[in-house]
Amino acid sequence: MAALSREAPPARPMPLLRSAIDRFLSWRDGRIADPRFRAWAARFPLTRPKARAEARALFDLCAGFVYSQVLLACVRLDLFEALARGPLPQSTLAARSRLSPEAMQRLVDAAASLRLLRRDGAGGVALGPLGAAMVGNAGLAAMVEHHALVYRDLADPLALLRGEHGQAALAGYWPYAADGPHAALGDADVAPYTALMAATQPLVSAEVLGAYDFSRHRTLLDVGGGDGSFLEAIGRANPRLSLMLFDLPPVAERGRQRLEAAGMGGRFRAFGGSFLEDNLPRGADIVSLVRVIHDHDEARVARLLRAAREALGPGGTLLIAEPLADTPGAEPIGAAYFGFYLLAMGRGRARSVEEISRLLRDAGFARTRRAPTRTPLLTGLIVAETA
Helix, strand or coil: CCCCCCCCCCCCCCHHHHHHHHHHHHHHHHHHCCHHHHHHHHHCCCCHHHHHHHHHHHHHHHHHHHHHHHHHHHHHCCHHHHCCCCCECHHHHHHHHCCCHHHHHHHHHHHHHCCCEEECCCCCEEECHHHHHHCCCHHHHHHHHHHHHHHHHCCCHHHHHHCCCCCCHHHHHCHHHCCCCHHHCCHHHHHHHHHHHHHHHHHHHHHHHHHCCCCCCCEEEEECCCCCHHHHHHHHHCCCCEEEEEECHHHHHHHHHHHHHCCCHHHEEEEECCCCCCCCCCCCCEEEEECCHHHCCHHHHHHHHHHHHHHCCCCCEEEEEECCCCCCCCHHHHHHHHHHHHHHHCCCCCCCHHHHHHHHHHCCCCEEEEECCCCCCCCEEEEEECC
16 A cells, blocks of 8 residues: 555645636626626527536526436336336336326336436336446435435525524434434434445445555454444455444444344454543554544544544554545535535534545644545545554
8 A cells, every 4th residue: 555645735726827717707607697698608609508508507406306306206116126127118117106107107208308217119118327327226225215304404495504494304313413412322213324324335335445455454443333334344355354343332232233143243342332422442453434524513523533543553544434525526515415414414514635634633643645436426535644
């Protein structure tokens, strides 16, 4: 593995260049805001394709909720799995879905326009490229179902921003985000979110395994590790690695049961507690925080990172795996999606590599770097080492 180096600050344009860019963007946006310019751009051959693309993008923003509900209907009717073995007549899909022929045609037309389904040459219904990617993807299907809570909380976005929305559904779904004695949460409190995290964990585990080599380590401590899904995936790929899990007591118990059922009980230990209130167990030379710190505010993250630093000895390694705010090409995921999702949840936000690196340095880590993942919009990976 390449040697770690301190994260270099991102290059910034020179002040004069930045000023020139800002003036150009202001001029451009002023023209777009003029209805007469928009009408001209839609007619002029050189600007017409761009004008049409921007109009389509704006309409997609307006219609995005409807598109997502088409996807939800397909997931709830299990259409993608039904078509995984090949095309079926539309009448067959209507009968198995208990929909009228007219309703099924409306759904198929909508899903085909979104590339979820397609009509084959024989008149049947087949998978589209996006629907094919849903086949066998239980984690993504679980997230599609989960978004019913998100949409409920976002029904009035101004009330959410002003803190006038009352009890948010997501805040109740993720009880550890609230203030209070988290170690007292029971199994019924943690079961829904633990199941969702377990369903979506394989996607993240594959990204981490593809980006980081665990073979040089002795013991991995996964903090906030849920039911042990991540540890199981890492443990299967690294059979000589000892495994430790730290999470709320009922969650840690679920992890113990999972790892024992997977035949890893002999090299696994579970610890129950709250990383906001308790010290982390020692003995690991690598600690992982997988989709953890973006759930918390600065003070909580600072405490957690200091606790991880104290649990690691000299030359210890910390892995942070989560969506990053500054992922090129995926900026809306960090700023828009996670920005509002975590607001409804009650705290936390997606952070940039620079922000996380600063927090790591403040916590006492000597070196940090970003490890490239295969699908950065799904998860980023930051590696930090103690001195």
